[in-house]
Amino acid sequence: xxxxxxxxxxxxxxxxxxxxxxxxxxxxxxxxxxxxxxxxxxxxxxxxxxxxxxxxxxxxxxxxxxxxxxxxxxxxxxxxxxxxxxxxxxxxxxxxxxxxxxxxxxxxxxxxxxxxxxxxxxxxxxxxxxxxxxxxxxxxxxxxxxxxxxxxxxxxxxxxxxxxxxxxxxxxxxxxxxxxxxxxxxxxxxxxxxxxxxxxxxxxxxxxxxxxxxxxxxxxxxxxxxxxxxxxxxxxxxxxxxxxx
Amino acid sequence: xxxxxxxxxxxxxxxxxxxxxxxxxxxxxxxxxxxxxxxxxxxxxxxxxxxxxxxxxxxxxxxxxxxxxxxxxxxxxxxxxxxxxxxxxxxxxxxxxxxxxxxxxxxxxxxxxxxxxxxxxxxxxxxxxxxxxxxxxxxxxxxxxxxxxxxxxxxxxxxxxxxxxxxxxxxxxxxxxxxxxxxxxxxxxxxxxxxxxxxxxxxxxxxxxxxxxxxxxxxxxxxxxxxxxxxxxxxxxxxxxxxxxxxxxxxxxxxxxxxxxxxxxxxxxxxxxxxxxxxxxxxxxxxxxxxxxxxxxxxxxxxxxxxxxxxxxxxxxxxxxxxxxxxxxxxxxxxxxxxxxxxxxxxxxxxxxxxxxxxxxxxxxxxxxxxxxxxxxxxxxxxxxxxxxxxxxxxxxxxxxxxxxxxxxxxxxxxxxx
Numbered sequence: 001x002x003x004x005x006x007x008x009x010x011x012x013x014x015x016x017x018x019x020x021x022x023x024x025x026x027x028x029x030x031x032x033x034x035x036x037x038x039x040x041x042x043x044x045x046x047x048x049x050x051x052x053x054x055x056x057x058x059x060x061x062x063x064x065x066x067x068x069x070x071x072x073x074x075x076x077x078x079x080x081x082x083x084x085x086x087x088x089x090x091x092x093x094x095x096x097x098x099x100x101x102x103x104x105x106x107x108x109x110x111x112x113x114x115x116x117x118x119x120x121x122x123x124x125x126x127x128x129x130x131x132x133x134x135x136x137x138x139x140x141x142x143x144x145x146x147x148x149x150x151x152x153x154x155x156x157x158x159x160x161x162x163x164x165x166x167x168x169x170x171x172x173x174x175x176x177x178x179x180x181x182x183x184x185x186x187x188x189x190x191x192x193x194x195x196x197x198x199x200x201x202x203x204x205x206x207x208x209x210x211x212x213x214x215x216x217x218x219x220x221x222x223x224x225x226x227x228x229x230x231x232x233x234x235x236x237x238x239x240x241x242x243x244x245x
Numbered sequence: 246x247x248x249x250x251x252x253x254x255x256x257x258x259x260x261x262x263x264x265x266x267x268x269x270x271x272x273x274x275x276x277x278x279x280x281x282x283x284x285x286x287x288x289x290x291x292x293x294x295x296x297x298x299x300x301x302x303x304x305x306x307x308x309x310x311x312x313x314x315x316x317x318x319x320x321x322x323x324x325x326x327x328x329x330x331x332x333x334x335x336x337x338x339x340x341x342x343x344x345x346x347x348x349x350x351x352x353x354x355x356x357x358x359x360x361x362x363x364x365x366x367x368x369x370x371x372x373x374x375x376x377x378x379x380x381x382x383x384x385x386x387x388x389x390x391x392x393x394x395x396x397x398x399x400x401x402x403x404x405x406x407x408x409x410x411x412x413x414x415x416x417x418x419x420x421x422x423x424x425x426x427x428x429x430x431x432x433x434x435x436x437x438x439x440x441x442x443x444x445x446x447x448x449x450x451x452x453x454x455x456x457x458x459x460x461x462x463x464x465x466x467x468x469x470x471x472x473x474x475x476x477x478x479x480x481x482x483x484x485x486x487x488x489x490x491x492x493x494x495x496x497x498x499x500x501x502x503x504x505x506x507x508x509x510x511x512x513x514x515x516x517x518x519x520x521x522x523x524x525x526x527x528x529x530x531x532x533x534x535x536x537x538x539x540x541x542x543x544x545x546x547x548x549x550x551x552x553x554x555x556x557x558x559x560x561x562x563x564x565x566x567x568x569x570x571x572x573x574x575x576x577x578x579x580x581x582x583x584x585x586x587x588x589x590x591x592x593x594x595x596x597x598x599x600x601x602x603x604x605x606x607x608x609x610x611x612x613x614x615x616x617x618x619x620x621x622x623x624x625x626x627x628x629x630x631x632x633x634x635x636x637x638x639x640x641x642x643x644x645x646x647x648x649x650x651x652x653x654x655x656x657x658x659x660x661x662x663x
Contacts, residue, residue, distance in 0.1 A: 008530060012271055013537070034593070092593075157571040
């Protein structure tokens, strides 16, 4: 064995460490900028949606002053589009909040604002549907995180599917009931006796635990008028057991 | 659990990036190469070809050795037939007849099948040369190799001098990917040589000091990667291993996934087991940069590869698996879902952290590939854009899968034969 002293390139290790650390810090800095941008984006969307909601509210109040409500369909096309937009931003916001680190508090505050906005939309939708005699079913959907609710992901998927089937005939208002203790959510849960998740309230009736596609189709079609195309296909399937293309 | 997984993943990113940056720092701060050395005298050398079932390849390999630009009376070729079941010995005997009066020695040793390490040790007992050269039966050496390599045995501590290793005539995509891999490996190995960190003396034309080889006890006959183990043993005894790029050896490589997996399974497993066996060198200042950076790199390579591939698979496949599972709740009515599909992409949706990490890694990889082009004197676009992109974006995934197999074998104690 040779007795030579082996060289250690100390300075190279240090330089590499600082460069690597620098790259990581740059990444963190960029991440912070992105989080700020996300918060700003959601805040801008919310400001826009507040105005849209205010407009829908005003249109409803105007309609109540008229004797005839023949313009209802025109008014409420915009209302349903705004509601979809709100839901889309709310889902996006939830994803940001799950990934968020430094701006987590701001994002959670925005989540709460969106939740309250959904409740306002729901209340307005109920009143407008009565006024305009709309053939629409409203579903309140109470869900929680994976630890508290093992079937919420599946229930959410079923509801999204049904929304695609029924379009504007089905309105879904989703509330993440356990992220933060919002008094209004607690009031709704108590009013409809939602004690576990997923919990659905369909036209004032409460259904706890997972509700399958078939069960929800039956419930929704039972509440819509008989000439709804989607339910006609469903009724044929129910009667004959044959799949209709 | 999620927090632990995230911390582990980010630690893996940091370590991978650190290794890449470290070798770039070595590259950027390396001194100019020493002036090329000239061979002033011609010591006797022994070129050893260990062969097992190589009847088709042993002839061309021996004949490439015969073409070495070196005095014929100053080298011998020893073919060790390691109990072949084919006509390997017959081919060598024909070559002995063919070159009987040409002035050099072609020796055939036959033994029962005991593995490459035993074959090399058998040759070591019979070798007359001052330098002992291993030439795998699937390798082809340049004529000038010996004249370039031998001058680098400048002092008594140089145990081995290695040529650059390249893939010979890659035909299919898999072989082209390996061609890139070897080019880039040579870039790294040259840098390792600068820090006295070379950790393997590959089979194709590694030139050993016979004296030092005998001093450390020859090759480990029970080792599945005896070429790596001997390098570790040299390093443990503080002997030097020099990596050159001035001369090339071309080697054949696997042309299908099954053979490639077998080869890499042996290499990766051998590397891991040998590094663990030599764990006394881990972070040990007595062994210089080899202990501080190389041994940890060898040990951590597999762990990093498995964590990276697992996380990529998890994040890429989990949403698809969840989606298919959810479809069972809507009777697989994909048509309704497709009819109502909307494109709702916003730039804030992008996963910037993952994109940033990927961008940094790809940038470093491209830079290293460009530098490898220069150091290997090859054009990276030689085999087209598709091959380059496949190497850059997908080859590491393939190697990651191989590592999963290796760690599974090690965990379950699966025995490996050479």
